[in-house]
Amino acid sequence: MKRWVYLFSEGSKEQRDLLGGKGANLAEMTKLGLPVPTGFTVTTEACLHYLNNGNVLTDDMKDQVMASVMQLEEKTGKSFGDFKNPLLVSVRSGSKFSMPGMMDTVLNLGLNDETVESLVRNSENERFAYDCYRRLLQMFGDVVMGIDNSKFESRITQLKQSEGLNFDNELTANHWKRIVSEYKQLYRENLDRDFPQDPVEQLYLAIEAVFGSWNNNRAKTYRRLHDISDDLGTAVNIQEMVFGNFGETSGTGVVFSRNPSNGEPGLFGEYLINAQGEDVVAGVRTPKSIQVLAEDMPEQFEQLDTICKNLEKHYKDMQDVEFTIERGKLFILQTRSGKRTSKAQLAIILDLFKEGIIDEETLVQRIEAKDLEAALHPSFDVKALKNRVHFLSGLAASPGAAVGAAYFTAEAATEAKDRGERVILVREETSPEDIEGIAVAEAVVTSRGGMTSHAAVVARGMGICSVVGCEALTVVDGENRGTVGEETIEEGTILSVDGTAGKIYFGEIPMEEVANTVALDDLHEIWDRHATIKVRANAETPNDIETAMALGAVGIGLARTEHMFFEKTRLLQFRRLILADTLQERQEVLKELKEVQKQDFKFMYQAGAGKSENVRLLDPPLHEFLPKTTEECREVAKALGKTLNEVKRKSDNLSETNPMLGFRGLRLGVAYPEIYQMQGEAIIEAAYEVMAEQGFEIKPEIMIPFTIDATEFATVRHSIEEAVQKVMAEKQLPLDYQIGTMIEIPRACFVADEIAKHADFFSFGTNDLTQMVLGLSRDDSPRIVTQYLDAGIFQDDPFQVIDEAGVGAMIKIAIENGRKTNPNLKIGICGEAAAHPKSIEFLSTLPIDYISCSPFRIPQAKMKLAQVRVEETIK
Incomplete structure (x- = not known):
């Protein structure tokens, strides 16, 4: 015969699946000898059988319940339904996972018109006895019989008002007797039947009600929100009542x-x-x-x-x-x-570890990405957020929360910041010209773009909250306003932006009070003992590099030199370079840029304090740097001493139909070798100067982007090395440097063995590799990806989680081919997708040296790398 019921004394904490979390813990505490009221558990299997077979308690179930009641009577010396010494019980739900308040409970079960008088005699407290009886009538009526609880509460409220009382505990025994009488009348009015006087009938009905509450709306919603299976069912715990309402010593x-x-x-x-x-x-x-x-x-x-x-x-x-x-x-x-809270979770597990309650492996496994993210970024007050409805949503590009006034241009945002306002920059999409506006903003919101768009990448790197790809948002160019359906966002409108959830609200939502800071140093030390793959940062400004080092980076895996030209005066210099008509004109600009770049690299090396730093040479998608509007062309022409027509003509000539597949990366080095030579000289000279000034040992890593061919790479490397060797000859000091390439084009993966003959390292650019392998523009992909996710074609956004079957296969091929001809080839993975927990599970199976991500994702990446290794050790 199937066993449906277990006494607390028969179970253990390991039986959560069968007894539910509450029942398993009650059994465990009983075994530990703690003062637990005696009782028994009807299993989750009984619940599922009940729900799947016509909502009927079988005779076996009833027999086992009553047999357990008899054992309860024997242990307590009380009898169920007895007029002299009645046994009263509570009936509570208890699923495998805690779902507080989602399912139903009934207390004081076993009381009726006769046993309540026994309770009066035994307790010598008439008020207490009738308070218990009215509670049973109210809870049983609500939970079991489906009478609206407000009908019960309203009777108590009316009585207190008529008697001039404020609180329930001021009501006397006679008051509760009156309420009991009124409650029984409610049963007759609403159900056309009396409250059941038979305690056994009460018990069976209560068990059925708790089983049925597994499928109530609030329980189903809770399970959906917390990713709990609908197939688990709930146990029912029947337990001897103990009374906290027995007077002032209770x-x-x-x-x-x-x-x-x-x-x-x-x-x-x-x-x-x-x-x-x-x-x-x-x-x-x-x-x-x-x-x-x-x-x-x-x-x-x-x-x-x-x-x-x-x-x-x-x-x-x-x-x-x-x-x-x-x-x-x-x-x-x-x-x-x-x-x-997330902040409390990190503090608690570290304290439990320090106190010797958990070991290091348990600590590593218990930390969750969401807790780290919430601890590192501001967030909205949870209670306040529950009462608010967002009016706009998009891709959660950079986590955190922010409140500010909406502004639609970088200039307006900067002016508002100077006035002391908190600013939300709202754009169709950002460009390098917007960098000053982004820098002063609390958050960035765009109507276009994906997770690797300019706004997303820059905001993540700067640790600024951002939501991108808000397709319902229309930014009205030149009118300083946006629309979402019939709603209008005027300049100065206060917005609350949740970059963690990708939601935007009108008005101000209070922020969560900042609690303790995260003990990252302690965690890094622990993670580093377990992880074999290192974590570097995608960063190029001193501030970002310092942030990355503080967050645990072992170095810089990707310093994007084109990002160094986002500031307005730098942007103008860069435009002079790309709009130059002659070699002489370019060389004049390059002479100035070399000094600028050398200072950039010196600041980088100083901020990195001798840690590895991989500098990617210029890889400028031209559409991000060319002047777009006539007004921009006029400003550039004036600054460069050219005519408007000259600037427009040159811009039109350089304009590309698909700039993401255009004149990028080392194609620039092939056509204009002097540009990469200038950068090579600046990198090496900066290294020498910082070593002399600071005493750091620096080993420059120079990365050539967008390679497709071994001869192509070798040609550009040779050109750069000529410039590097020239500097070294002048210094007459040895310098250990490396020159490698970013693998981001499928062809490069197939000819990686040939490229590796000339390269010291490979760094895989997952953003570009993904868009080329899948044929999806990384900036225009959100709508397509969303459709594919909804249709079940994609399980994850491939720009956030590495596509193992396609992109992952390419990476494997390139690593295998590259290491055949160069066994010492250093391997890194760049791009935000590399830091996603699912990507890390895949990358951990590959022979790579490091991954590189934006600074604020470093702790999460290090945590997951350590967890993967701990899980492998346990297995």
């Missing part, structure tokens, strides 16, 4: 073994004297802080504190404990791992 409460908001050790919670459990959470009375219990009942407080500490050690986690004190005796009704 009470009930909920306590956490540590503060769930900030992680600080010590009891944190609330309790009520002379109350039952639901009173604490119902808000009908104001609870006291658990610390006051130390004064009201010092013996019980000490006992509770000791139990919580022991439960933490036993479960190896912070605990959320429900307790009741009945006439001075403490009972533990439930324990579970406590819900906590």
